[in-house]
Ligand code: SF4
């Protein structure tokens with residue numbers, strides 16, 4: 001693997017080819033805010049709070065640093081008026097959904113985001129996907145996923161899997177940037193309405209041979 | 216819906232995870248909706264987690280997770296059909312089968328949906344039953360048209 005030289009906030013940084021801007025920045029102690037990024041998980045690019053400015057061949061564009069791979073001679077700015085504005089607006093929108101999130105409030109303070117800018121629509125979830133991806137990629141249980149789309153998108157547990165796995169695990173709860181309560185709430189709901197069991201058809205299906213589970 | 220039919224549909228697509236949406240569409244058109252047992256079977260056979268299937272089936276409007284009638288009635292309420300009297304067509308259909316858009320009647324005979332332009336505005340107002348287009352439909356002809364479906 002070859003090394004790539006680039007410039008972040010005026011600093012010469014060398015990074016391994018294929019690394020992201022975020023990784024390169026962190027390696028030299030430059031802090032870029034993130035919400036949906038997690039070291040153990042595949043990059044996702046959901047929250048855009050990690051946006052940075054890059055100059056490539058004379059053009060400036062705003063990219064998500066947790067996804068964008070380093071390039072030779074890339075010039076990156078992690079702080080600018082424009083980025084501040086973008087991060088502020090993003091935070092204001094997320095705060096409309098999760099007004100009490102500590103993580104968001106800390107960032108809001110830093111970027112001067114106004115909690116009240118948009119009418120509150122507390123759904124708690126900011127769709128960062130950390131819980132869903134952690135369960136799928138690390139725990140490999142797929143106990144929850146997203147349902148629906150757009151403004152109605154939300155997380156949803158698979159009751160049969162959740163009731164089997166989650167009480168013992170609960171590993172994804174603290175990852176939630178809004179509040180683990182959301183996850184816990186949905187979980188409880190899923191558990192208090194267990195699916196009907198014992199119907200003839202279900203028994204038939206579950207006893208049919210299936211390929212070995214790979215884990 | 217029995218397991219053999221579901222397995223047959225899955226086998227028609229060589230049991231490939233890449234054909235997931237196609238398989239779901241086939242089950243949907245065979246059974247008019249996607250029962251949970253069917254999704255579980257598809258999940259097991261294709262080894263695609265139920266959480267992903269759940270996301271896909273709630274993402275696309277063409278899938279239904281609740282029972283649908285044997286006949287699907289779509290009334291176009293797009294702009295062209297609207298100016299040509301789609302509302303009266305819709306009202307008449309609602310009166311005839313006694314349900315609102317998005318609903319299914321108790322006998323599981325009809326489900327009613329509205330659509331926003333079917334691309335054949337010249338035929339407006341348009342009503343589609345099970346994929347069969349009834350163009351220029353007059354409210355007075357609706358009762359007789361719907362009678363043809365059992
Ligand atoms: S608590 Fe449940 S949803 Fe969360 S990682 Fe564990 S098994 Fe998955």
Ligand code: SF4
Pocket residue numbers: 124125126127128129130131132155175176177178179182183
């Ligand atoms: S519940 Fe929390 S962790 Fe899961 S997607 Fe929503 S905000 Fe992210």
Ligand code: FES
Pocket residue numbers: 033034035036037044045046047048049050051064065066067
């Ligand atoms: S941390 Fe990069 S998009 Fe969320």
Ligand code: FES
Pocket residue numbers: 291292293294295296297331332333334335336337339341
């Ligand atoms: S508006 Fe009805 S077909 Fe176009």
